[in-house]
Amino acid sequence: MKSLIFAAMLMASAPGVKEQLTGRWEPKPSINGNITGVVFKPDNTYEAYINKKPFVSGRYTLQDSLISIIETACDKTGIYRLNFFSGSDSLRFVPVMDSCDQRREGMKKLVFGRVK
């Protein structure tokens, strides 16, 4: 019974997180002026880009504040905790498990701002 309630809570919380996540996110431009970013789409796919040029496509699933991602550049699943702050306009991806070293190292340094 407890697990049913827990599952129900997860399901209830998921749409809220998805609404928060859906849309375009960008960190500050790099020293060279390059702007990376990611668009999370409602259909559970995302596109990462540099200077408005897509370079990685992927799929994501949400479970409460955990996001699982798998993409063309690395076919191993990465799991991150979504840390929204500043009224959900800022977002940090805290690595939980990701064997794609380059992606993990890149993600943990970045703070994303919502692009309105």
Place this chain on the structure above:
Amino acid sequence: MKKNAIILLIIFTIIAIQAASLSEEPSNKAELGKILFFDPILSRDSTVSCASCHKPAFAFADNSAVSTGVKGKKGIRNSPSVMNVVLRRPLFWDGRAKTLEEQALIPIENPLEMDLPIKEVVERLQKSKSYSSYFKRIFNEEPTAQNLAQALAAFERTLETNESAFDRWKFSDDSTMVTKAAKRGFVIFNGKGKCVTCHFGADMTTNEFRNIGLFNGKELNDSGRAAISGNINDLGKFKVPSLRNIAVTPPYMHNGMFKTLKEVIEFYNEPDKHIGNAVNRDSLLAKPLQLTRREKKDLEAFLLSLTDQQFITKKNNRR
């Protein structure tokens, strides 16, 4: 009263004309770089500019297999597009330049291209009243090799394109942005065609050097990267080019040997059929891809979807 109004009108007109003429003068490095890019003053006989071989209509590439330099001299490699170079490192087919600034000066001195020592270029620019004043305003100094390179590189950095059908498809939820054939082609690009292995990233290149089998030490004897690195393993390797705007940059490959994308796809599908005695060819191309006729067409449709809107509009306007 009427007289005063006329005088005021004349004064405003003069100010407006002066303002308009001033606005044609460069106000930053990129604008200065643009003027220099199109000015043959940078070549020995003042007949060749950067734009002679990097033509705007062809995504700043050349539509000849090799370009023509001063006195009709022919180059030895196909002029690549200088669009989408912000993320490119190193530069040139053989990677001889580490930065855009370094790249910008090399064709000026190349005897087969513009054939003018940088020292002489700088003297010319210093003697030119307009250039001298532009450089002083923008760099607070007379023209030098360094600020010339900075200006040209700054202009090249403005030549980024990100408005292709492919871009729009990727960023929107609208699946009609590209054709069904292009979508199937994208799947082949990432799978059976193995293209993504080398053409991965925002500009569809990993910036690596690869030997695709266009070196046989005989009629195809450009050693490519090896001449720069001195490494025998680099024999016949060339920098993987970006695929953005590929449809408007024929001919293809470092020597411009393929005139169409169809020919390129046929080559990759069965390299041995085209170059049977290739030396040091990448193992990725060891076996024929065995693409069907439809798969080849789909792959081409995907490549066409990488053309920026500005070229599609221009093409339509020419019809």
